Every structure is written in C-alpha cells, then in structure tokens.
Amino acid sequence: MTLIRFRDDEAHEEPAVTLDSFLGQSNATAVRLETGEDARALLPHLDRLALIEVAFPTFRDGRGYSAARILREAGYKGELRAAGNVLIDQVSHMRRCGFDALASDSPLDPDAVNAAIARYEHVYQKAADGRQPVWALRHG
Template sequence: MPLIKNGCVVDNEWTFIDDSTDPDGTGLVTVSLPRYLQDVTRERTRNVTLGVRLTPSDDPDLLLPHLDHLPLIEIEFPKYTDGRGYSLAQILRRRHGYTGELRAVGHVLRDQILYMNRSGFDAFETARADLSQVLEALSEHSAYYQPAADGHPTVFARRHLRPD
C-alpha cells in the first residue's frame, strides 16, 4: 500500500506485528500499545526498533514517558468515519509535543487527509489516493479558523496581524 510522507511517496520500512506473533528479532516493527508498553524496556536487548500502533480507543497519555525516543506512532482508522484518531493525534502533537512520525493507517481516504494533516499526521498509508490526489487535498484550503497541530495561525489571529 502506498505510503505518502511529507509530500513524497516513500518506501514503508516498518512492519506491524500483531500480538499473536513474535517479532523475528530484527528490523523496524510497530506493535499494539499494550505490547509496546510491555516490550519497550527490553527493546535494546533485541535488534528491534519499536514503534507503536494505536487503536482509536487507546489512551495516548500512556505513551508520555516514551515519546522522546519513539520514531513512529501509527494511528489506525478502522473505518474512515471513525474520528477518534484525530483527537489522539492532536493530543500527541499539541499536548505532549510528540515530534516523530505520526502515520494514519487503515481506512484512509483522499478527502480525510486534509483534516488528518491539520490534526498532526505527517504520513498516510492509503490505498485510495495517489500522491497527486493527496497533494491536491492538502492544498484545498488557505485559511483556517481553529488552531491545530499543523501550526497554521488562526484566522482569528491573522485578522489582527495585518498592517492597517
């Protein structure tokens, strides 16, 4: 499935390992939150770099002690109409200051990507949009009322920055 990150198509070097499978000991893998919290302390004893895949009901606060060295957080969208992932992303980026890769995985469609990007996602794994469509989606708006994780100044603020 194509992975689009920072406006480019990139190779996906990561593999998600579900809880019933043992990682083979090397490489870049993402695991569920419970497994991550259990394995993270043992990470360095094995040749594995761990990322985490959150489901929409996970509590992102549990990652707080680990955010500084987490290279990747995936947030799963089981169905594109499930909007919980947007809140998780905003919490991780804006409240907890997470700066690593935040990747949307699962049912990711072109017309949700602008909101995802505003909420803090910088990578999108999507079977339903190619690079040009993603770039087009990201350029559909030039002004935003609310502050969000993308750091755009709000319209509320921009109105008062103009030299009069």
C-alpha cells in the same frame, strides 16, 4: 498499501508493535494504537519513539484525530502515521491534527493528496500543522 509521507527523514521500517507489547518491553521504537486505546499511555515514552501508527479501521471513526492531537500537543516530534481506511476527504483534517504520514489501504494519488491539503487557503483555528488562523493574519 499506499504510503505517503510529508517528512524529510527516512521512513521508519521497524514494524509497529501493539500498545500492550510496547508497554511490556523496552526496545521498541514503533507502536500502533488501535481504535479505543488511549494515546496518553504513550506520553512518558515519546522521547524514544520514532513512529506512532494510529489505526483507522473505518472512515467513520474519528478517535484517531484525538489521539494525534494529544500526542502532538504533548510534544511528540516523530512520525505520526494514519493507517487503514484513509480517504482523500480526510487528508486535510489529518494533516491539521498532526499526521505527517498516511498509509492507506486504498491507493491514494499524491497529486490529489496535495490538492486536498492546499484546497482551503485560510483556517479558523490553530492546530498541529502550524498554520495561522485567518483572524490572526488580519488582526495580529
């Protein structure tokens, strides 16, 4: 598994527990959301989480993007990791949704990842990555 991080802090090494296990215990600081699990269940616990790993079992399943947006818009500041079938074509969208770490089942070239993120100079809407939309840059 290839791990690429866009954070300056240390990688969280504690294994991520399932959502059900997390909700049933009080000491875990890392949780894994599987496909179809509701990220909103974590909202009352965001302050104690250092890592939320979101499963991408197939590149065709976009529910993980929604989970990332829900968590970032709720104020989650910890590491948000996309894990599983992460493809280079998805990287820029994952970053815009708030993912700041990628754990791909396939090898990812860090240079290609950075090139994918930098590929589009302008964006058209606000997102979790903080980039300003082109209209805001031009018209204030």
